[in-house]
Amino acid sequence: xxxxxxxxxxxxxxxxxxxxxxxxxxxxxxxxxxxxxxxxxxxxxxxxxxxxxxxxxxxxxxxxxxxxxxxxxxxxxxxxxxxxxxxxxxxxxxxxxxxxxxxxxxxxxxxxxxxxxxxxxxxxxxxxxxxxxxxxxxxxxxxxxxxxxxxxxxxxxx
Amino acid sequence: xxxxxxxxxxxxxxxxxxxxxxxxxxxxxxxxxxxxxxxxxxxxxxxxxxxxxxxxxxxxxxxxxxxxxxxxxxxxxxxxxxxxxxxxxxxxxxxxxxxxxxxxxxxxxxxxxxxxxxxxxxxxxxxxxxxxxxxxxxxxxxxxxxxxxxxxxxxxxxxxxxxxxxxxxxxxxxxxxxxxxxxxxxxxxxxxxxxxxxxxxxxxxxxxxxxxxxxxxxxxxxxxxxxxxxxxxxxxxxxxxxxxxxxxxxxxxxxxxxxxxxxxxxxxxxxxxxxxxxxxxxxxxxxxxxxxxxxxxxxxxxxxxxxxxxxxxxxxxxxxxxxxxxxxxxxxxxxxxxxxxxxxxxxxxxxxxxxxxxxxxxxxxxxxxxxxxxxxxxxxxxxxxxxxxxxxxxxxxxxxxxxxxxxxxxxxxxxxxxxxxxxxxxxxxxxxxxxxxxxxxxxxxxxxxxxxxxxxxxxxxxxxxxxxxxxxxxxxxxxxxxxxxxxxxxxxxxxxxxxxxxxxxxxxxxxxxxxxxxxxxxxxxxxxxxxxxxxxxxxxxxxxxxxxxxxxxxxxxxxxxxxxxxx
Numbered sequence: 001x002x003x004x005x006x007x008x009x010x011x012x013x014x015x016x017x018x019x020x021x022x023x024x025x026x027x028x029x030x031x032x033x034x035x036x037x038x039x040x041x042x043x044x045x046x047x048x049x050x051x052x053x054x055x056x057x058x059x060x061x062x063x064x065x066x067x068x069x070x071x072x073x074x075x076x077x078x079x080x081x082x083x084x085x086x087x088x089x090x091x092x093x094x095x096x097x098x099x100x101x102x103x104x105x106x107x108x109x110x111x112x113x114x115x116x117x118x119x120x121x122x123x124x125x126x127x128x129x130x131x132x133x134x135x136x137x138x139x140x141x142x143x144x145x146x147x148x149x150x151x152x153x154x155x156x157x158x
Numbered sequence: 159x160x161x162x163x164x165x166x167x168x169x170x171x172x173x174x175x176x177x178x179x180x181x182x183x184x185x186x187x188x189x190x191x192x193x194x195x196x197x198x199x200x201x202x203x204x205x206x207x208x209x210x211x212x213x214x215x216x217x218x219x220x221x222x223x224x225x226x227x228x229x230x231x232x233x234x235x236x237x238x239x240x241x242x243x244x245x246x247x248x249x250x251x252x253x254x255x256x257x258x259x260x261x262x263x264x265x266x267x268x269x270x271x272x273x274x275x276x277x278x279x280x281x282x283x284x285x286x287x288x289x290x291x292x293x294x295x296x297x298x299x300x301x302x303x304x305x306x307x308x309x310x311x312x313x314x315x316x317x318x319x320x321x322x323x324x325x326x327x328x329x330x331x332x333x334x335x336x337x338x339x340x341x342x343x344x345x346x347x348x349x350x351x352x353x354x355x356x357x358x359x360x361x362x363x364x365x366x367x368x369x370x371x372x373x374x375x376x377x378x379x380x381x382x383x384x385x386x387x388x389x390x391x392x393x394x395x396x397x398x399x400x401x402x403x404x405x406x407x408x409x410x411x412x413x414x415x416x417x418x419x420x421x422x423x424x425x426x427x428x429x430x431x432x433x434x435x436x437x438x439x440x441x442x443x444x445x446x447x448x449x450x451x452x453x454x455x456x457x458x459x460x461x462x463x464x465x466x467x468x469x470x471x472x473x474x475x476x477x478x479x480x481x482x483x484x485x486x487x488x489x490x491x492x493x494x495x496x497x498x499x500x501x502x503x504x505x506x507x508x509x510x511x512x513x514x515x516x517x518x519x520x521x522x523x524x525x526x527x528x529x530x531x532x533x534x535x536x537x538x539x540x541x542x543x544x545x546x547x548x549x550x551x552x553x554x555x556x557x558x559x560x561x562x563x564x565x566x567x568x569x570x571x572x573x574x575x576x577x578x579x580x581x582x583x584x585x586x587x588x589x590x591x592x593x594x595x596x597x598x599x600x601x602x603x604x605x606x607x608x609x610x611x612x613x614x615x616x617x618x619x620x621x622x623x624x625x626x627x628x629x630x631x632x633x634x635x636x637x638x639x640x641x642x643x644x645x646x647x648x649x650x651x652x653x654x655x656x657x658x659x660x661x662x663x664x665x666x667x668x669x670x671x672x673x674x675x676x677x678x679x680x681x682x683x684x685x686x687x688x689x690x691x692x693x694x695x696x697x698x699x700x701x702x703x704x705x706x707x708x709x710x711x712x713x714x715x716x717x718x719x720x721x722x723x724x725x
Contacts, residue, residue: 014289015277015278015281015287015289018278018281019281019286022281022282026282056466057463057466057467060461060462060463060466061463063462063463064285064310064311064461064462064463065286066285066286066306067286
């Protein structure tokens with residue numbers, strides 16, 4: 001099974017996200033991962049990862065919504081560059097995985113760190129701490145990225 | 159610059175969209191709008207007795223006329239009562255705009271009296287819902303709502319207007335202009351049309367399937383020409399029955415659960431199926447994996463979201479049929495397909511639902527027999543027929559011979575009992591020069607019979623036929639067939655429909671004999687205003703052929719031989 005990433009762009013207004021989520025629920029569209037980001041230009045972007053076999057239909061269904069101003073595909077190469085951010089609480093005393101991190105807060109027993117990286121890098125870091133019993137908690141953003149190219153509404157293409 | 163309040167702005171914006179009629183029911187939160195309506199020339203308001211009926215009436219108006227229908231309701235229960243009507247319109251791609259009153263802006267979210275989040279409630283059954291927040295936004299929102307309702311795959315749009323916004327003074331700094339249809343349909347690539355034409359040109363056993371999209375696009379005559387010059391048999395869905403005449407030599411009839419054997423076998427034996435403006439829904443295709451075994455399928459649809467939902471077409475042609483069909487037609491070659499027609503002829507008439515075997519020959523008045531007589535009359539006129547949902551709906555669909563586009567209206571997708579009477583009110587208002595018949599079962603008729611009062615008050619000359627068998631007939635038929643005859647909650651009593659009609663002020667007759675049907679139909683047709691006939695028919699007649707839910711189209715259940723003998 002190959003997966004595809006799709007970005008839907010919505011205006012930041014009440015009900016827009018609810019309509020998109022409602023469409024996904026009503027049409028039983030299988031989404032594996034989803035992240036939502038503000039673009040800063042009055043829009044939000046919803047990034048979805050799903051099986052490639054259903055991605056065409058998802059694009060078509062979402063394009064039918066009045067609130068969805070754009071649906072675009074993320075190329076494989078670009079998708080591989082997707083980034084995530086995680087904030088983790090790590091017990092002191094263990095060793096550190098080979099990732100770049102920034103310490104946000106330290107106490108006698110715990111360190112709160114921020115890591116950005118690919119999903120696999122973050123998976124690896126969290127697994128590393130977890131294996132040592134050092135992971136006290138974490139929160140992840142999900143994958144975010146800038147869409148490679150936008151296509152006109154209703155004309156999503158790979 | 160002109161100063162108007164929100165209600166007046168709404169009225170002006172509706173008139174700018176060409177609206178001439180609204181179907182509604184007032185209440186507290188919509189009073190400023192109704193006050194403006196009272197003072198506005200050129201907007202007729204039909205007072206319906208229930209908001210669900212208002213939505214169906216707007217739906218019937220839109221189906222019959224091709225224009226956008228408008229319904230109005232107050233906040234809370236008025237607005238929630240619209241939901242079934244909106245869902246009905248959405249499933250059948252009917253453009254309507256619903257205007258609802260809302261509690262004042264400051265009271266939203268406080269569980270105020272008659273407050274309901276109608277934009278949220280209707281999200282799943284509308285193309286979009288607008289909550290008006292500024293009075294000056296009204297012209298823009300109305301223009302967007304109408305454009306959206308008409309564009310692409312048509313459907314319902316809701317505008318929710320808080321009471322304070324209706325009363326607030328706004329300024330009109332620009333003229334009201336009808337907006338062009340929103341350009342959200344992609345331009346169809348020529349390659350997909352060429353591939354579709356290539357498939358049809360190479361076909362040995364082609365079938366064209368026609369749905370309501372053909373009527374919406376106004377290409378019925380082009381489809382007929384295409385079918386005739388390629389000598390391709392045509393199957394028409396329930397909502398496409400008025401797109402292609404049933405008595406045409408190429409017509410195979412309706413496919414699916416209660417379709418003809420010719421239509422269903424034609425689909426199963428075809429090597430190429432060209433679907434024009436239909437959804438290939440479950441009642442049409444039967445078991446999806448066995449639909450059109452071996453056929454290569456081309457699907458033309460205005461919405462990119464529709465093809466692929468139930469079956470996977472080899473070629474998708476997305477776009478307005480008014481654009482794509484002529485381009486397709488130019489690439490398609492004339493053909494004969496004589497062997498194919500010889501093969502189709504072997505199924506012909508064997509299971510024709512119009513065969514006399516399908517209804518009792520003796521005994522009480524048969525429902526199909528009564529409907530056949532009605533269909534024959536209607537077929538000789540330009541009448542519009544609005545059917546309800548259930549057995550009578552299928553019988554009428556099987557019996558109708560020919561119909562002009564937009565002259566057979568029924569709730570196909572949602573299957574909404576209670577649809578026919580209010581939708582017929584809308585159709586009759588839209589087409590005052592045409593006769594409009596209502597055909598309903600006794601169960602469905604009782605769901606919205608309060609609209610007889612609307613018919614009388616507005617002097618709408620409907621001809622109403624109730625096919626009265628004392629059962630929720632289709633439920634009973636399924637219980638007989640699949641639940642060993644356990645008739646759980648399907649027997650239904652009703653009022654004396656003749657006495658009821660007379661209480662509302664309509665002339666009415668009943669008939670329970672074969673010999674009397676023509677006489678009472680004559681009497682109904684002689685009345686200038688509305689009239690009703692109660693067709694008291696055989697209680698346990700079934701609709702055949704029948705493809706059980708989840709079966710393949712060629713797994714037809716056929717009727718038992720007629721066991722009713724001559725006395």
